[in-house]
Amino acid sequence: MTAPDKQQIFSISNEQQFAECALQVFRFQAQRCEVYREFITNLKVDIDSVDNIEKIPFLPISFFKSHGVVSSGDKVQVTFTSSGTTGMINSRHLVTDVSWYEESFRRAFDQFYGDIRDYCILALLPSYLEREGSSLIYMAEDLVKRSQNPDSGFYLYNHHDLFAQLEKQQKSKKPTLLIGVTFALLDFAEQSPIDFPELIVMETGGMKGRRKEMIREELHQTLCKGFGVSGIHSEYGMTELLSQGYSNGNGIFNCPPWMRVITRDTNDPITILDNEKTGGINVIDLANINSCSFIATQDLGKVYKDGSFQVLGRFDNSDIRGCNLLIA
Numbered sequence: 001m002t003a004p005d006k007q008q009i010f011s012i013s014n015e016q017q018f019a020e021c022a023l024q025v026f027r028f029q030a031q032r033c034e035v036y037r038e039f040i041t042n043l044k045v046d047i048d049s050v051d052n053i054e055k056i057p058f059l060p061i062s063f064f065k066s067h068g069v070v071s072s073g074d075k076v077q078v079t080f081t082s083s084g085t086t087g088m089i090n091s092r093h094l095v096t097d098v099s100w101y102e103e104s105f106r107r108a109f110d111q112f113y114g115d116i117r118d119y120c121i122l123a124l125l126p127s128y129l130e131r132e133g134s135s136l137i138y139m140a141e142d143l144v145k146r147s148q149n150p151d152s153g154f155y156l157y158n159h160h161d162l163f164a165q166l167e168k169q170q171k172s173k174k175p176t177l178l179i180g181v182t183f184a185l186l187d188f189a190e191q192s193p194i195d196f197p198e199l200i201v202m203e204t205g206g207m208k209g210r211r212k213e214m215i216r217e218e219l220h221q222t223l224c225k226g227f228g229v230s231g232i233h234s235e236y237g238m239t240e241l242l243s244q245g246y247s248n249g250n251g252i253f254n255c256p257p258w259m260r261v262i263t264r265d266t267n268d269p270i271t272i273l274d275n276e277k278t279g280g281i282n283v284i285d286l287a288n289i290n291s292c293s294f295i296a297t298q299d300l301g302k303v304y305k306d307g308s309f310q311v312l313g314r315f316d317n318s319d320i321r322g323c324n325l326l327i328a
Helices: 006-010 015-032 034-042 099-113 135-145 161-170 182-190 216-227
Strands: 078-081 091-095 120-124 153-155 176-180 200-203 234-235 245-247 259-264 279-285 294-303 309-314
Touching: 006 099, 015 034, 015 176, 034 279, 078 135, 078 309, 099 135, 120 135, 120 161, 135 161, 153 161, 153 200, 161 176, 182 200, 200 216, 259 294
Parallel strands: 120 153, 120 176, 176 200, 200 234
Antiparallel strands: 078 091, 234 245, 259 279, 279 294, 294 309
């Protein structure tokens, strides 16, 4: 069984194409990914009987902490690692072809925001910059470079410099995207508030144990006030994936065409739920071709008829992770 190529995956334009590619990827990974194959075998699932998406088994995300989840025999080009508090076991995503990740986030940005060269990209990601292996930093560095804007760049805790840059961008009327880890955006909004209605503020999740958890409404209200904006954008991504969903400020996320979110019964993980019922979030990420494209996360959410979804929290007994810690 061969895997779909980039042209097939990134040209998906309808549900039939997605379903066909998903089943092809499933059969490929069921053969090539040892961890996934053993998981399927233990579930006593007959691979040949899987003839629609709802029958595909989803690998628990915790396997990325204990196993090397790969579907390719090629040399690992980069290892992305999750963040977490001291003493935690972090996830490891072994990426054998990082060009899939680059293609995925570049196309997704173009889809949701347009040409990257129209923007100044400012990244407030202190905790991620202070460690190695962050897929978020990899993406942000690429966006900064591809913006071709000399004012694009990264910031640690130098809020004064960031404030000055935001004032400069506001005066220049250049479209500006500030992408930041949640606790850092909150710190900046409280210490250096600015009234910049045209600014796009994108929070990526993550309190890192540095601040108390906040419900999404309270968090976004605080950030809106601190930046003078009407809404806060969000990214839904994680170490174990190579694609992200985006929200334009209303807490509802949308996926690029090669990614889908569905929900599972919290008491019976094999059972897929109907739309608008709260359950565990399963992600199909077809860009994750050389790892595993079918991931059962520890997030709780709800999927709507148009394919958009909402993140409502996390399972009570799951580890605290660097991303998506918001409780609503």
